[in-house]
């Protein structure tokens with residue numbers, strides 16, 4: 263975690279993009295985890311992900327065209343289906359048959375769930391089931407077909423470790439997220455005490471009641487309870503339940519490479535009338551996320567000099583847990599053993 267770059271974890275599901283950004287018959291290219299990927303949605307609605315490189319001469323397939331069934335390379339017109347298998351080589355003449363099924367660009371397991379396109383990035387050709395993670399996680403309280411009502415994504419000029427620390431940093435909000443509508447400043451820090459417990463790929467801040475003075479949550483109908491889960495490969499899922507409605511927030515960090523990260527924020531809410539406020543809500547989400555983005559750009563000015571960094575007691579315990587969970591996961595992968603969560607139940611105390 264010390265430097266500008268961080269080790270990327272493979273063998274897990276990552277958020278690639280919101281499903282609504284990928285129309286039927288369209289494709290879009292993204293580099294994720296250092297790999298060039300081409301995402302597409304067939305005319306019949308299925309999403310897919312291919313390595314964005316033509317096996318003939320390596321040119322990115324994104325420069326070609328997609329007819330809703332196959333991607334045609336821009337260079338010599340070879341066509342590839344959604345599994346990445348070659349289905350046509352226009353230059354072949356009679357008597358020049360080739361086994362096209364042996365020609366392919368690699369494909370990535372790719373699924374759409376709850377309105378998100380997830381991609382599985384294997385370590386060495388392993389399937390998600392072989393890796394032990396057959397499907398991406400489900401957001402609590404919402405159906406598999408239910409898309410998030412709100413989304414914003416900003417590219418962060420930092421490694422996935424420093425982006426992850428931001429997800430689980432309980433004491434920066436009073437200094438970084440200062441707005442008239444959120445926190446006015448760090449004048450009134452309150453003592454906090456929260457119970458944490460290990461979960462499948464990380465840990466949770468155990469469900470607890472929010473303070474009644476929390477205005478944002480009053481629309482949910484008091485009492486309001488919340489549970490926040492943090493898990494590899496960089497997901498923070500906050501599930502808020504009120505007497506009138508439920509909301510689930512997902513912050514997902516997806517590394518572009520070892521030193522760049524995409525940070526997505528999604529919200530599912532049970533109240534349909536909130537859709538009318540979408541432009542305002544997504545604007546406020548962007549303002550909030552941009553405050554985190556700016557702080558890591560400033561942090562970068564210091565990190566280029568490779569300073570020794572500190573993680574202090576309770577306030578930074580979750581950052582330490584992130585490194586421990588990540589290291590344990592990578593070691594278990596290398597040893598070919600099941601991951602054992604090193605986190606123990608604990609109560610943490612801080613002022614924020």
Ligand code: FES
Nearest residue numbers: 316318319335338
């Ligand atoms: S480089 Fe793609 S078809 Fe030749």
Ligand SMILES: [Fe+2]
Nearest residue numbers: 428438439554
């Ligand atoms: Fe933040």
